[in-house]
Amino acid sequence: MPEPAIARETSPTQALFRIHIRGSLQEVWDEITRTDDVIPCFFNMRMHAERLQKGARLQMRTKSEKYVGVVGEVLEWDPPRRFAHTFRFTQMDDPPCKVSYELVEKDDGVEFTLRISELTPGTKSAKQMVQGAVMILNTLKAVIETGRPSLGTRALFVLFALLEPLTPRRCRTENWSSN
């Protein structure tokens, strides 16, 4: 099926992703802001924060809490409709980007928009952020609508757990205690 391909801009500074979820606003909000357990849609990581509110520092830790994958600061906190925070991978030295989650009631469900902005062109972080977005949305939808992630995603979580000991030492939680 040869069709002329258009050269792709590999380093966008902003990306948008949207999905419709059959569930309530509160269910979706609670799922993306929970701190009492792992969050499947965030790659089965655990959100750690003293108290989620504007200005709070947050971390995404592995299930065992031995490693910190992401650090950030809450920029917007407007329950149950809008949550935005800075986002930086601890494995990389790239500058942080901004992630926002926007929830709107629509068609007996929730229209969920994930906006990734202030991406630094050409960085590995920018590439990974855009690549991971679809999985975040699909997993969130599956968890709200069926109670758990898809089989393929659950298999990935098993793989993540197996590979956890290979995480670089710089990501160990004790190295990020001040964040």
Added chain:
Amino acid sequence: MKPDAMDAVFAALASRERRQMLDLVLAHPGCGVNQVAAHFAMSRVGVLKHLRLLEEAGLVLSEKVGRVRRLYFNAVPIQQIHARWSDRYGALFANHMVAIQERVESRNRQRKTNRA
């Protein structure tokens, strides 16, 4: 994904022009309608009609920034369609993963027993 939503995606993709527009939006996130229209030998109104179909199918997201409507590619509907027909491979993958987990854990248990 609801049947109507899936119909909308397939209908939107069943046009060469719309696929090319999608390529453009994917290649240039945040581009404007004029930027897309410049690549086609059709009126701006014609381009807008095509873009509306892509937007209704959820393949293109737009937001107004000042006086310009910025367009973004949304990969979610295509991924959902892909997942519908690829889950059986997901299951196969899952079985392999579980088998690896069992082997590694069994080996670790064996090592601990030998050390003791």
